[in-house]
Amino acid sequence: MIPFTYTRASNAAEAIRLAGVRDVKYIGGGTNLVDLLRETIERPAALVDVTGLSSTIERRGNGGLLIGAAVRNTALAEHREVRTRYPVLARAVLAGASGQIRNMATVGGNILQRTRCAYFYDTDGSRCNKRFPGQGCDAIDGFNRTHAILGASSSCVATHPSDMCVALAALDAVVHLEGAAGARTVPLTDLHRLPGDHPEVETVLEPGELITAVELPALPAATRSTYRKVRDRASYAFALVSVAAALEVDNGRVKDVRLALGGVAHKPWRARRAETALKGGPATGHTFRAAAEAELAAAKPLRDNGFKIELASRAMTAVLSELAGVDA
Structure with a gap:
């Protein structure tokens, strides 16, 4: 491991000040970053501990929830209002990792975790444009069963690993940021970038910018929502395909629907084409499948992952049918 300094920031302003003077990475629970440090994929000169940021979940005046960046995943999944008003989020968090990991991992860190692509982690023998831009991507012609089928590029076919972020994408979550230029908000669906020619640039965050909170809007459809994760084994594997869905049906027709997919793209994939096709139409297994x-x-499947297309289609149909109470 390459030497680095460590400082604990007491608030966002101090963290941003520390990040502005040297090559810094923010660290929360460290459940992903420590692995990246061990593998020398990340090589910061300094770590700034931001677990001193807000760890509260508060109801907003508009009826939504404001979730502090330092909230632990366990606390998020167990929160009464999250479980009752946004069950898709609680279920996604519980599907994401073991209890030990959830007890450490923070909301802000979960959002910024990096891909688990094996070629990204193989620093000894694999080419990866995320690690060294312009080097090439060995996953494209390699073992790519778990890789992206949507939004990929000739530079990168890695997938985003977070379960929580798939649910946040479906819920129209908004990420609160602070940096040297001040505070701003970004929709979760716009925070992560597709790979294009620069897969090493994974988000729209500016250097030194810090996630301080995530806001969930008041969303009536979210009370009837769920998360389904399809994986190779039941015990905490990353998703081959996952579906976050919220559905509101009125007199047999779709009044509102929110859909997002995981395991299929470089970012949590909001299924807007499907949403548009469904709104106002009949809530039936046939229309869900269409x-x-x-x-x-x-x-655009690769050699080993074409099965994901049918798998994702069936998973979406099954989840929506379950929420609507109809046959798939």
Whole structure:
């Protein structure tokens, strides 16, 4: 491991000040960053501990929830209002990791975790444009069963690993940021970038910018929501495909629907084509299947992961049918 200094910031302003004077990484629970340090993928000169940021979950005046960046994943999943008003989020967090990891991991860190692509972690023998831009991507012609089918590029086919972020994408969550230029908000769906020609640039955060909170809007459809994760084993594997869905049905027709997919793209994938196809239409297994197929029409599978198209389509249909109480 390469030497670095460590400082604990007592608030966001101190953390931003420390990040502005040297090559710094913010650290929360460290459940991903410590692994990256061990593998020398991340090589910061300094770590700034931001676990002193807000760890509260508060109801907003508009009826939404404001979740502090330092809230532990366990606390998020167990929070009464999250479980009752946004069950999709609680279920996604519980599907994401073991209890030990959830007890350490923070909301801000979960959002910024990096891909688990094996070629990204293989620093000894694999080419990876995320680690060294312009080097190439060995996953494209390698073992790519777990890789992206949507939004990928010739530079990178890695997927985003977070379960929590898939639920946040479906819920129209907004991320609160602070940096040297001041405070701003970014929709979660716009925070992560598709790879394009620069997969090493994974988010729209500016250097030294810090996640301080995540805001959930008041969303009636979210009370009837769920998360389904399809994986190779039941015990805390990363998703082959996952679906976060919220559905509001009125007189047999779709009044509102929110859909996002995990395990299929470089970022949490908001399924807007499917949502558009469903809104106002009948809530039936047939229409759910047609909407899923419309969303996946743009999929571009690799040699080993073409099965994800049918898997994602079936998972979306099954989840929506379950929420609507109809046959898939």
